[in-house]
Amino acid sequence: MSLLEAYIVQVRELVKEANSSLYDSGEDVYENFVRRALRKYSIDKPLIKVSAVTGASSEYVIINSTNFPGFVDGWSNIEKIEAKAPTISKNDDPNYIERDEWEFYRNSTTYYVHFIGYCPSSSDTISFTYTIPHTINNLDAETVDSVPSIDFEAIVYWAANEACRSLAAKLSGTSDPTIRADVVNYRTKSSEFRAMAKEYREAYMDWISNPIHADGIVRDIDFGFGFGDTQPFLTHRSFSRR
Numbered sequence: 129m130s131l132l133e134a135y136i137v138q139v140r141e142l143v144k145e146a147n148s149s150l151y152d153s154g155e156d157v158y159e160n161f162v163r164r165a166l167r168k169y170s171i172d173k174p175l176i177k178v179s180a181v182t183g184a185s186s187e188y189v190i191i192n193s194t195n196f197p198g199f200v201d202g203w204s205n206i207e208k209i210e211a212k213a214p215t216i217s218k219n220d221d222p223n224y225i226e227r228d229e230w231e232f233y234r235n236s237t238t239y240y241v242h243f244i245g246y247c248p249s250s251s252d253t254i255s256f257t258y259t260i261p262h263t264i265n266n267l268d269a270e271t272v273d274s275v276p277s278i279d280f281e282a283i284v285y286w287a288a289n290e291a292c293r294s295l296a297a298k299l300s301g302t303s304d305p306t307i308r309a310d311v312v313n314y315r316t317k318s319s320e321f322r323a324m325a326k327e328y329r330e331a332y333m334d335w336i337s338n339p340i341h342a343d344g345i346v347r348d349i350d351f352g353f354g355f356g357d358t359q360p361f362l363t364h365r366s367f368s369r370r
Contacts, residue, residue: 130265130266131264131265131273131275132159132162132264132265132266132267134280135162135165135264135280135283135284135287136158136159136162138284139158139161139162139284139287139288139291140158140291142284142288142291142328143288143291143292143295143324157294158287158291159267160290161287161288161290161291161294162264162267162283162287163267163268164286164287164290165282165283165284165285165286165287165289165290166261166262166263166264166267166275166283167261168286168332169262169275169279169282169283169286169336170261170262172336173262173279173336174204174205174259174260174261174262175198175259175260175261175262175263175274176207176257176258176259177196177197177198177257177258177259177260178255178256178257178258179195179196179197179255179256179258180213180253180254180255180256181195181253181254181255181256182250182252182253182254183247183248183249183250183251183252183253183254184248184250185247185248185249185250186247186248187242187243187244187246187247188233188240188241188242188243189240189241189243189248189254190238190239190240191238191239191240191241192238192239195256196256196258198260198261199258199260200260200261201239203260203261204258204259204260205258205259206241206256206257206258207257207258207259208224208256208257209224209225209230209241209254209255209256209257210222210223210224210225210254210255210257211223211224211225211246211248211252211254212252212253213253213255225243225246228244229243229244229245229246230242230243230244230246231244241256262274262275279335279336281331281335282332282335282336285328285329285331285332285335286328286329286332288324288325288328289325289326289328289329289332290325292321292322292324292325292328293321293322293325295318295321296318296319296321296322296325297318299317299318299321300318
């Protein structure tokens with residue numbers, strides 16, 4: 129089972145009504161819930177990349193796929209820049225370029241990092257630390273799973289929140305006669321799904337802030353990953369019960 133499939137299976141397990149023909153819109157919609165969860169997770173815990181770029185006797189470094197693999201214009205951020213990597217064996221200090229010593233510059237065609245008063249030569253190697261979104265293999269043609277395994281639940285919690293919100297909206301505005309026949313029931317179910325969505329959002333935030341000791345949400349399921357983790361637990365890892 130791929131990681132994407134494992135996410136979908138666990139989200140559908142948390143949202144029991146997902147398996148009912150009345151509510152289930154197909155697997156593609158659950159893939160979209162995982163996509164939204166990945167986007168949220170990427171904002172909260174972006175993937176950190178480091179790229180080494182050789183100087184070109186210019187104050188300008190082009191931001192492109194060669195110099196900054198995976199960089200997303202308008203989303204990615206440069207966290208820090210080193211003008212020269214330290215020699216670890218000599219206990220050298222990193223030589224960081226301060227934020228007021230560089231700026232972003234854009235002309236009509238190209239996006240750059242512009243150094244102020246520094247012109248790296250061809251013998252200089254500049255190290256850029258920057259952020260990019262996470263990816264899940266087979267989601268939107270991606271081929272890499274970048275989310276750490278310890279944060280598997282974070283993705284599931286937010287995706288389950290998205291699923292519950294979607295179901296709540298569907299029930300609150302439904303025209304399905306099999307549902308509208310019992311007005312009180314479908315309104316109650318909509319409220320229940322909104323409450324569940326809130327629980328899952330809170331569980332996600334708890335997990336992001338403290339993944340090792342997050343309490344999670346206890347529900348009547350065995351929440352295994354489906355790819356090697358065979359220990360049963362109730363919506364949180366066994367080791368989180370320390």
